Amino acid sequence: MKTIKLEDQTEGLKCHICNQIIKHIYSLERHIKVVHEGHRPFVCHCSKAFATREQFTRHTNSKHSLAKPYICEMGCNKAFASYSARSYHHKILHxxxxYRCPWLGCGKEYSSSFHLSKHLKKPHDLLLQVINTIQFLD
Incomplete structure (x- = not known):
């Protein structure tokens, strides 16, 4: 384990596996266990495992809770266990x-730039690429 100076003049520890700089020894030990050794001691009855109690609690509350106090206000009346789940539902469905794909003839639309960028990484039909190339040459 190598101690190095960080920019703000505090010392940090370098992970010997990925070279990430971590300030505290206990954080480095946890980083190695969780990231590199896959340590996930909190296991749900659905077989999902988590590194921290907080992640486990968030999962059980959002996926397995019978209480769903957050109702969609757009008329579909779907209920959610968390505010963030309702917000995601609203963004995606309502x-x-x-965000529209710029490829001529594709026409796919998305509610977030993240989803559009994932779509754009997929290959488009060669004909669409030829049409787009010609369009840009004009």
């Missing part, structure tokens, strides 16, 4: 799709 907001206008703002």
């Amino acid at each position: 907001e206008k799709l703002k």
Whole structure:
């Protein structure tokens, strides 16, 4: 384990596996266990495992809770265990799709730039690529 100076003049520890700089020894030990050894001591009855109690609690509350106090306000009346789950539902299903694929003839639309960027990484039909190339040459 190598101690190195960080930019803010505090010392840090370097992970010998991935070279990530971590400030505290206990954080480095946890990093190695969780990231590199896959240590996940908190196991749910659905077989998902988590590194921290907080992650486990968040999972059980959002996926297995019978209480779903967050109701969609757009008329579909779907219920959710968390505010963030309802917000995600609203964004995906009820907001206008703002992000459109620029490939001529594709027309796919998404509610987030993240999902559009994932779509754009997929190969488009060669004909669409030829049409787009010609369009840009004009």
